[in-house]
Amino acid sequence: MGKKIGILGAGKLGTVLGQLALKAGYEVYIGGSGNPSKIALTVEVLLPGAKVLTAKEVAKKTNLIILALPLGKYKSLSIEELSNKVIIDAMNYWWEVDGENPELTDVSSSSSVLVQNYLKNSKVVKAFNHMGYHDLYDEAKEKGHEGRKAIAVVGDASEAVAQVAQVVDDFGFDPLVYGSLSQGIRMEPGSPVFGANLKYHDLKRALASFETTKRGVAAIKAGNQAMK
Amino acid sequence: MINTKKMIFGLDSFGDIPTDDEGNVYTQAHAIRQVIREAKLADDLGIDVIALGEHHREEYAISSPDMVLAAIATITKKIKLATGVTVLSSDDPVRVYERFATLEAISNGRAEAVLGRGSFTESFPLFGYDLQDYDLLFEEKLNLYSKLLEEKPVTWEGKTRASLKDANVFPKTENGNIATRIAVGGSPESVVRTARYGFPLTLAIIGGSPERFKPYIELYKRAADKFENPAFPIAVHSHGMIADTDEEAIELAWNHIRKSFVKIGNDRGWAPMSREQFESEVQNGSFYVGSPETVAKRLARMIKTLGIGRFELVYGAGGLSASAREHMIELYATKVIPRVRELLSEA
Numbered sequence: 001m002g003k004k005i006g007i008l009g010a011g012k013l014g015t016v017l018g019q020l021a022l023k024a025g026y027e028v029y030i031g032g033s034g035n036p037s038k039i040a041l042t043v044e045v046l047l048p049g050a051k052v053l054t055a056k057e058v059a060k061k062t063n064l065i066i067l068a069l070p071l072g073k074y075k076s077l078s079i080e081e082l083s084n085k086v087i088i089d090a091m092n093y094w095w096e097v098d099g100e101n102p103e104l105t106d107v108s109s110s111s112s113v114l115v116q117n118y119l120k121n122s123k124v125v126k127a128f129n130h131m132g133y134h135d136l137y138d139e140a141k142e143k144g145h146e147g148r149k150a151i152a153v154v155g156d157a158s159e160a161v162a163q164v165a166q167v168v169d170d171f172g173f174d175p176l177v178y179g180s181l182s183q184g185i186r187m188e189p190g191s192p193v194f195g196a197n198l199k200y201h202d203l204k205r206a207l208a209s210f211e212t213t214k215r216g217v218a219a220i221k222a223g224n225q226a227m228k
Numbered sequence: 229m230i231n232t233k234k235m236i237f238g239l240d241s242f243g244d245i246p247t248d249d250e251g252n253v254y255t256q257a258h259a260i261r262q263v264i265r266e267a268k269l270a271d272d273l274g275i276d277v278i279a280l281g282e283h284h285r286e287e288y289a290i291s292s293p294d295m296v297l298a299a300i301a302t303i304t305k306k307i308k309l310a311t312g313v314t315v316l317s318s319d320d321p322v323r324v325y326e327r328f329a330t331l332e333a334i335s336n337g338r339a340e341a342v343l344g345r346g347s348f349t350e351s352f353p354l355f356g357y358d359l360q361d362y363d364l365l366f367e368e369k370l371n372l373y374s375k376l377l378e379e380k381p382v383t384w385e386g387k388t389r390a391s392l393k394d395a396n397v398f399p400k401t402e403n404g405n406i407a408t409r410i411a412v413g414g415s416p417e418s419v420v421r422t423a424r425y426g427f428p429l430t431l432a433i434i435g436g437s438p439e440r441f442k443p444y445i446e447l448y449k450r451a452a453d454k455f456e457n458p459a460f461p462i463a464v465h466s467h468g469m470i471a472d473t474d475e476e477a478i479e480l481a482w483n484h485i486r487k488s489f490v491k492i493g494n495d496r497g498w499a500p501m502s503r504e505q506f507e508s509e510v511q512n513g514s515f516y517v518g519s520p521e522t523v524a525k526r527l528a529r530m531i532k533t534l535g536i537g538r539f540e541l542v543y544g545a546g547g548l549s550a551s552a553r554e555h556m557i558e559l560y561a562t563k564v565i566p567r568v569r570e571l572l573s574e575a
């Protein structure tokens with residue numbers, strides 16, 4: 001039985017993660033915001049072998065789905081279609097596309113907790129959000145490679161976390177499991193790991209150092225439970 | 229495959245603020261005059277294109293690139309006068325047409341509009357646009373702009389600006405067309421759109437391995453084919469630092485290019501670029517840094533790998549001194565470009 005993965009969002013990140021998935025031998029199902037024909041050519045050229053479907057059909061095909069759409073659009077996702085799925089949340093708040101939005105930058109929680117609260121019947125795991133898309137492409141390396149970089153994985157459902165850790169490994173990175181979904185605040189823009197491209201032990205140290213950063217201090221002040 | 233004689237080389241500036249040799253920072257007004265001086269130098273030395281970006285930020289002096297280009301037009305002879313980019317989403321297509329048609333007149337046909345969504349978004353709140361609409365704004369405005377390019381009365385309707393009915397827009401150009409390209413970052417959808425409208429494509433490659441863009445070029449060609457539009461030679465724009473020796477160039481790049489990346493990245497929540505990340509950009513990534521020979525070799529390799537027709541060197545990021553900037557332009561024109569042509573013809 002081959003491995004399968006779905007991706008929602010065929011932009012910069014979605015196509016790169018799709019390329020890593022194909023390289024790792026996954027069957028890839030990808031959907032955009034509208035009609036599949038809109039992204040068909042992009043997928044045909046950038047992700048040969050991947051199948052373009054509507055978001056709904058993607059959810060039917062696989063139980064493991066990456067979110068690679070603008071965070072500000074998370075409420076356009078269907079709660080029902082994504083029920084009981086393991087969801088890899090790779091989204092970040094990016095004011096250039098999301099505009100001013102205090103909900104998405106709230107330091108008292110992680111944006112992945114928002115996504116989980118919305119997708120209430122899914123198991124949300126945060127991963128792949130803290131490395132730029134071209135670095136994800138350039139830095140992916142086979143297991144055991146000396147220079148292999150790490151990707152942090154956080155989530156509340158341990159089985160789902162283990163499954164996503166395996167995906168991270170398959171895609172070419174050392175998975176670093178770091179606790180509950182609320183710990184996702186440590187991986188978001190403004191944290192020391194964001195865009196830093198670190199190896200396992202350095203990533204671990206950088207995740208732990210979050211409390212000493214400006215955003216970390218603000219998170220403690222706001223009573224963020226991940227800081228306790 | 230690459231026609232080495234036809235390969236076009238350009239310089240790109242955002243209007244970074246230089247210093248003098250003692251480290252005194254230029255005023256923004258002086259920074260603009262410095263760019264005009266550099267464009268004249270570039271023209272004298274035979275560089276093909278100067279492209280000026282539009283920014284609305286403290287670190288950059290140029291917010292009205294076409295005005296600066298108009299000044300350059302009057303003191304230069306051959307150099308092509310491009311923007312890099314004109315942020316069409318927060319501009320008005322009629323105005324854009326009018327300004328470039330005017331520049332085209334002043335420069336005797338050397339104007340080139342390079343349109344994009346821009347990598348910064350300060351212009352949105354400044355001109356009263358909502359970032360959430362960034363895609364619709366660009367799509368609609370490009371649609372109107374491409375109609376205006378036909379230089380006939382235009383009738384147009386959309387959500388993002390007032391409708392036009394048989395609107396005739398002036399001045400008309402002598403060639404009947406304003407050279408126009410679209411510059412994109414990494415969004416596949418923007419690549420497809422460029423091909424759909426039948427414009428040439430500029431890839432802004434500001435980090436990572438340039439080879440990664442090969443599939444994007446394929447996507448552009450395939451999309452052009454599908455929409456039955458011509459696929460024009462691709463341009464690439466990347467940062468660089470050229471000095472007499474590798475050591476000197478690397479030090480300058482670390483102190484200036486990296487500095488500007490750290491500053492800009494900081495606003496977006498990125499951790500500061502590490503030495504390892506910097507070195508990898510210099511060795512295999514998208515910073516073209518070193519002596520003329522080193523830079524020429526890396527450029528020739530990238531040009532060959534991607535099969536592009538035009539390269540634009542972004543110079544002067546992060547408060548580099550005016551004298552270092554001018555020296556870089558000289559080295560680029562007199563050593564790097566001829567050497568790249570030579571390396572390409574050897575292949």
Ligand SMILES: NC(=O)c1ccc[n+]([C@@H]2O[C@H](COP(=O)([O-])OP(=O)(O)OC[C@H]3O[C@@H](n4cnc5c(N)ncnc54)[C@H](OP(=O)(O)O)[C@@H]3O)[C@@H](O)[C@H]2O)c1
Binds near residue numbers: 033
């Ligand atoms: N770029 C990076 O380096 C990077 C790295 C890590 C994480 N991220 C995160 O990844 C996400 C995507 O970023 P990006 O840079 O790839 O943006 P992008 O290039 O703009 O792509 C986003 C894509 O999502 C699609 N989309 C919108 N709503 C959708 C929906 N309901 N279902 C499916 N697809 C939908 C968009 O399609 P339409 O145009 O049709 O709406 C667009 O193609 C963001 O949250 C970002 O913060 C990005």
